[in-house]
Amino acid sequence: MDRLVIQGGIPLRGRVTVSGAKNAALPCIAAALLGSKPVTLRHLPAVSDIRTMIRVLQALGCEAAVEKDEPGYELTATLDAAGVGSGSLRAPYDLVKTMRASILVLGPLLARYGKASVSLPGGCAIGARPVNLHLEALERMGAVIQIDKGYVEAHVPAGRLKAIDHTFEKVSVGATENILMAACLAQGTTTLRNAAQEPEIGDLAAMLTEMGARIEGIDSPTLVIHGVDALGGCDHGVIPDRIEAGTFLCAVAAACGDVLLERVVPGQIRSIIDLLERCGCVFTEREGQDGLNLRIQRECGQKLRAKDVATAPYPGFPTDLQAQVMAVMTQASGISVIRETIFENRFQHAMELERLGANLRIDGGTAIIAGPSALTGCTVMATDLRASATLVIAGLVAEGETTVDRIYHLDRGYAGLERKLQGLGARIERVGGGKV
Template sequence: MGKLIVQGGTPLEGSVSISGAKNAALALLAASFMSRGEIILENIPEITDVNVMLDICIEMGGQGEWIGPGAVRLVVPDTIACKTPYKLAKKLRASNLLLGALVSRFGWAEVALPGGDNIGTRPMDLHIKGLSAMGASLAIEHGYICGGAQGSKRLRGAKIYLDFPSVGATKNIMLAASLARGQTLIENCAKEPEIVDLANFINSMGGKIRGAGTDLIRIEGVEALTGTRYGIIPDRVEAGTYMIAAAATKGKVLVENVIPTHLHGVTAKLREIGVEVEEKDDAIFVDGSGDFKAVDVKTLPYPGFPTDMQSQVMALLTIVPGTSMIVENVYENRLRVVDELQRMGAQIKIEGRTAIIDGVPCLSSAQVKASDLRAGAALLIAGMTAEGETEVCCAYHIDRGYEKLEEKLTALGAKIRRA
């Protein structure tokens, strides 16, 4: 299963370049199934989840391969198996996006109910509701969502209102609508930068999507999508993780290859804590050498504070003087990291979806276990601030979303190794 061993007490110093966005990459890989031509994607992070999506493509009858650093090539022919391999699909949540892509292009899909991090209930009801409104007939059978377009095997445009601005449902409906007949409107949709990146990618293939980044997306379905070459956006969560790591270790780090506007929620909260944050054109400088104060954090859909950064900011707040509070409004199991932080001496109480944190002067080293991707990152941050040597078990969770993690942290001065 692997573990990462980190020696605490060293401030991070230097610069780090951020990789392509995991959540954008996985969505674009799914969208590539809709193209009749060759797709070249650049700035793709070399992480476990991306390799799983490439393996899914290959096993279903397509071509998927790395053609250089950060670059992948996909070709999906007109005839493939429209059933995702269960053993691969259950490894990551984003495999559910193949539902919209397959039904849109091929008229049929059998998509295994997805896996990924166990961070709470993430039902597929909004996905199914959206595709059903476009004429899909879907059912859950034997661990798969099965079904497709009725009649002409082509979906039709519809007006769809999402009860919650679900990122996954917004993406799946966008994929399904791109090749549907007529116009689709998605109201109360997600606004995340990865949604905008997906829309831009589909448009580069010949799609017609407007309004991505707002709460109303308009999609005019087209007859076919063509091949393209496209570079994805930087990973705002990876960037935020290094920003918090710099602050927690009292370091000074320049985080490069970022879009600062994507990180305003994190930047604002770090400044409130007392961290000096300077935004540049495509970089952010973080100076954590000052005095910190307790704050309250509430996770919200973008542009609010991201749930994917909640565990990391909790690790920081465990050593901030005073009483801080975190309210998790998105995923109920995102507070599972608390048990592991308590092993390191953190003073945290849980009341429902709220964590009450009394800062301590310093954490102590311990053997801890990553329960999910972001919890793993949080425990590494905690380990870098702690006295002694901390072992973070189940490091495979971290490998799912962070490219060259040990290499980047070591370059910043962290004492970290894999065992």
């Protein structure tokens, strides 16, 4: 099993290109099941979750042609669902056990083919993420659903889903995406209230619109979808990954340096920019060849100011950057309080940060960090995707050598992170045969 070995204490300098957003790419891949013509998706990050999702579609009968770009960070996939429907329409456990987003094929399969068998998904162990919000809405649309031996077994007796006026009990990105896709081919006009507003949902809606869907209220908490009889194909470029961008910003804030992020949407990461700016980092936005660029500067020796953070649904502070910010706050002067309001088990990285020398305490859903702490390298273990990125950031700061084990978590969501950091001057390398 691979691990990362990091020599800390080196400022980050240079430029780095942000890859396509994993959390936007996954629902876009699922949406290809709705198309009667091939769908081409560009800027897919070359990470294991994307490859797994493509294999899920192939298991359902979808043809897939995948090409990797020259640096090896992104993929282009052409997906043709013409052959889907002739088989069992079953998404097997062996494929979906490692990835939560696999449940996103349920809505498209029911909408277009009227039946589906999808294994209950896996993913990071960061807390309860029940699929009941997905299933309740689909049942209201006319699906008959039962859980049998770990599979969601569903069919539509009427042959076609019907439109609903539905208010989600709580804001859910996955449920919003799943029902949005299902509603595109449902009979009538569907209204989804209390819908999640993450940019990844807006990107999915943009792709569906390119395929011929009729959607109103994009980027708002109320989506109105006018069902159509069929969707076609499209050629769609996935938006940049705001979480990868935020991770690089946190790395520079913690380790110091001067880095230009290329292909980024500052408006989508405003909450992390504002936070790090209040901590003392300097930001500059400018036009680039492939969209906006964002420069972050933190002079070495400059003190960071401790600030409080509370996670919240978009446009609030993203839970997927909470762990990375904790690493930053270990280097800030004063006491910072981080409140996790989305997932109840997302402080698993805290114990590993303590091993490196962080001074912090966990009280339920609140973390209290006293800084700055002099971190010292040691061997630490990644427990989930974002925690692994946090330990890499801490390793960039720590004196001496840090080894991060179980980086298969990291590979689920970051394409070539260590190579991108090497391009910024970091002394980091991947070594095979890490301990379990």
